[in-house]
Amino acid sequence: MKIKDAFVLAAGMGxxxxxxxxxxxxxxxxxxxxxxxxxxILQLKxxxxxxxxxxxxxxxxxxxxxVKSKKIEINLLYEPKLLGSGGAFYNLKKNYPxxxxxLALNADTILNLSNNHINSLCSRLVExxxxxxxxxxxxxxxxxxxxxxxxxxxxxxIIINKPDTDLKPFPLxxxxxxxxxxxxxxxxxxxxxxxxxxxxxxxxxxxVGVFAPGRIxxxxxxxxxxxxxxxxxxxxxxxxxxxxFVKKTSSKNLLxxxxxxxxxxxxxxxxxxxxxx
Numbered sequence: 001m002k003i004k005d006a007f008v009l010a011a012g013m014g015x016x017x018x019x020x021x022x023x024x025x026x027x028x029x030x031x032x033x034x035x036x037x038x039x040x041i042l043q044l045k046x047x048x049x050x051x052x053x054x055x056x057x058x059x060x061x062x063x064x065x066x067v068k069s070k071k072i073e074i075n076l077l078y079e080p081k082l083l084g085s086g087g088a089f090y091n092l093k094k095n096y097p098x099x100x101x102x103l104a105l106n107a108d109t110i111l112n113l114s115n116n117h118i119n120s121l122c123s124r125l126v127e128x129x130x131x132x133x134x135x136x137x138x139x140x141x142x143x144x145x146x147x148x149x150x151x152x153x154x155x156x157x158i159i160i161n162k163p164d165t166d167l168k169p170f171p172l173x174x175x176x177x178x179x180x181x182x183x184x185x186x187x188x189x190x191x192x193x194x195x196x197x198x199x200x201x202x203x204x205x206x207x208v209g210v211f212a213p214g215r216i217x218x219x220x221x222x223x224x225x226x227x228x229x230x231x232x233x234x235x236x237x238x239x240x241x242x243x244x245f246v247k248k249t250s251s252k253n254l255l256x257x258x259x260x261x262x263x264x265x266x267x268x269x270x271x272x273x274x275x276x277x
Contacts, residue, residue: 001122002048003049003101003102003118003122003179004048004049004051005051005053005099005101005103006049006052006053006102006105007052007053007088007089007092007104007180008027008037008041008052008054008055008074008104008105008106008107009085009088009105009106009176010026010027010037010054010055010056010107011055011056011057011058011079011082011083012026012057012058012108013057013058013082014026014059016222016223016224017029017224018224020224023059024062025056025058025059025060025062025063026108026221027107028062028063028066031221031231031242032247033246034245035066036108036110036221037063037072038245039110039242039245040105040107040110041072041073041074042245043245044103044105046244047113047114047115051075052074052075053096054075054077054107055076055078055079055083055092056076056077057080057081057082060078075096077091077092077095081193083193084193084194084195084196085194085195085200086194086195086196086197086198086199087189087193087194089104089180089182089196089199089200090185090189090190090191090199092182093182093185093190094191099182100182100183101122101179101181101182102179102180102182103121103177103178103179104178104179104180105176106222108176108220108222109175109176109177109218109219109220109221111135111137111175111177111216111217111218111219112241113216117135117177117213120211121134121177121178121179122179124153125179125181125209128207129207130181130206130208130209131180131181131184131200131207131208132179132181132200132201132208132209133208133209133211134155134174134175134178134201134208134209134210134211135174135175135178135211135213136150136172136173136210136211136212137172137212137216137218138172138212138215139171139172144161145174146158146161147159147161147170147171147172147173148170148172148173148174148210150172153211154203154208154209155201155203155208155209155210156203157203172212175218178201180200180201184206185199217240217241219233219234219242
């Protein structure tokens, strides 16, 4: 099965991105002259994805203007009311009822994703008749993310990362990448605000697969701290898969990792922030 459709979840409020997140959609945060969203779109096109769908809520007008000005070929879905990480899939199916198996990604994470990864996810989904199959990635014990409880390559539960939790038996977290069979969505949740693990990858009521490819490079831009850490890492590296899509040059809209100042020009608006304040 060849995946031709991808869904990028981008409707969050940007509440973890400091003052800049109040005025600029997180997917438009800059990485060496391009936005996070642009890099994800370029990557998906390189992987052979024909149709890309992106949901939006917070600062939709800015995102829509940006997409038009850059002539980015995507299908942008506006959510007047936030539907959550689960409800977004139901809204996608409602607007595009012929869609079936899709590749899903978060708009604040960039992974060194390959066609082998996608094919492995698809194979497990189809062979085991699963509702969804998740891409799991290894993280250190000190990492802040919640963990996946897995048995026989299927999700059994989510381990919440708390100070007193022993995370050693659970080295994997959810990468935000999955293959979802939209035909298996529960009609009960259409039009409702739900989370991904409540209504799409509900391991209590259906089989949810997990594929862990081993070492895979991940850049997390989901919080202002992680954005700064990821940008710092990119500044220091001479070689990275992201540089297939951007040039590592000095730019006006580039984060300065020395003083944490960012000057961004988006949709004709120039915004300057100290990201920590």
